[in-house]
Every structure is written in structure tokens, then in C-alpha cells.
Amino acid sequence: MTKQEFLKNLKEELEKNKVQNVQDILTDYEEHFVHGLSKGKTEVEICEGLGFPSVIAKAYQTESLISEIKNPEKGFNLSLAVTVIGRLLVIAPFNFLILFIPGVVIFALLASGWAVSVAIGSASLALLSMLPFLGTVSAGAWAWVTGLSTSFGLLGLAILGGMVMFVITKYIVLAIISYLQWNLKFILQK
């Protein structure tokens, strides 16, 4: 490969992988070529040293996903986290084996936790919607008050449950990401 071919391929691969700052990145490699040439290397030798543009572009994409997800200023972004996990699983399929069984168990626990809080929430809303009918029954004032407080109590419980589940889900996802980041270093480049 010549310098021009390398840079052209790299540009295409970077764009294909939706990497940011393509021009900046290409400048780094142009500089690398200039220094290599001035030390008496040929363009072909420099290309061989650098490796495949496709591998390099993948490395940029993964590194930028990692730094984005590590950035505390941006807060927690679930869809980004899912993207990162998906990508890392594709890079290292053996992660499926390690994560599969614990993954199924954790996912089942998370799903049932969410289901319980949603169920409590809908029960409280159902009760709330029945209140007007209770009120019309004679001597129903106490029933009305009891119904109202029960339904608000349940609603509070549901909201609390939802919040707890959100936090738990967030930390589990973050833990999975930390694990994947750790083994990323072992799988990134050839």
C-alpha cells in the first residue's frame, strides 16, 4: 500500500465506523508518514508497520465509546451503554459464554423487579379510578378515605420501587461495562 492508498482507506473506514474528528486523525497519520520517510523508510514499510486501516478504525471507535461512557459529566446514557456492550460482545464473542448464564439470571431478577413495581403502580391507579364509585355509596366516607390513602400509599411504593430498580439496573450495567473494559485491553489489537 502507498501513503495515499492508506490514508484513503483509513478515511473510508473511519467514516464507515462513524468516528469523529476524521480530519484530525488523518493528520496524525500524515505526520507519521512524513517522519518515517525522513528516516529513510519507504511508504510500503510504513504502511506495514501501521497495520490494517480497518483494524485502526475499529480501535478508534471502541476507544471513543469507552471515553464517552467514562465521562461523568454526561451522566448515564443507557442506549450508549447498550451499544458499547453490544460492540464489545461482537469484538470478543467468548464474552457470551462468560456472561450468558449470570446474564440470564440477572436479567430475570431485573425484569421481575420492574414487573413488581409496575404491578403495584397499576394496582394503585386502578384503586384510584374506582374511588368516585365508592364515594356514592352511603356511609362510604371512611371507605373513600381508606381507599384514597391506600392507593396513594401503593403509588408511593411503586415510585420508590421504580427508583430502586433504576439504580440497581444502572449499577449492574456499569459493572458489566467495567468488566468488558477490563478485557477489552486484551482483545483490541492483533
Add this chain to the structure above:
Amino acid sequence: MNAQFKKGVLELSVLTLIGRKDYYGYELVEEISKVLEISEGTLYPILRRLTEEKYFETYLQESSEGPPRKYYRITKLGKEFQKEQFKQWVEFNQQIEKLIGRDII
């Protein structure tokens, strides 16, 4: 050397070398590939991420031979990160040493 080992220590190597003195990209790549046989192009993504994470800062410097060079300099944050990573590396080595010993079989 085993490819898996190399990948694990690359980030720490980059942090440590730039911690000792400022490097420009080509020089650093050359220095590292003297010891570790790697796909040199994949060092630049690591440099870029460590710079974005504020562990390094860059500056341009004219040189007598050829074009200006983009130098990488470690920041205070980067030094702390390097120390932390180094500590973990040493601990890891000690644990593995306990496990398998220092003898060559």
C-alpha cells in the same frame, strides 16, 4: 511475547514513557515497537483517548529537520492515573507470582 500480555500493558507503557519525557507520535511509536511488536497504527487511538481524558496535553514544536511535531505531555491528572495503574500492575504481578512462583520449569 504472547500477544495477550502485550495488549494488557500498552496503556501503562504509553503513560509511563510520556511521564518520563515529552514524545511526538512517531518517536513514541518507534520506542514502543522496539520492545513490543505491535500494529503501530493502533497506538494513535490510545494516545487520542488519553488526551481526550485529559491525561495528556499536546503542543506543536518546530524542528530543524522536517515539519513541526505534535508533542504529548503528561498532565497532573495523567500522573495520578499512571501511579494508580502502576500500583495495580505491581499488585497483579505479586499475586500471579504467589500463584505460579518465580521458577522457570
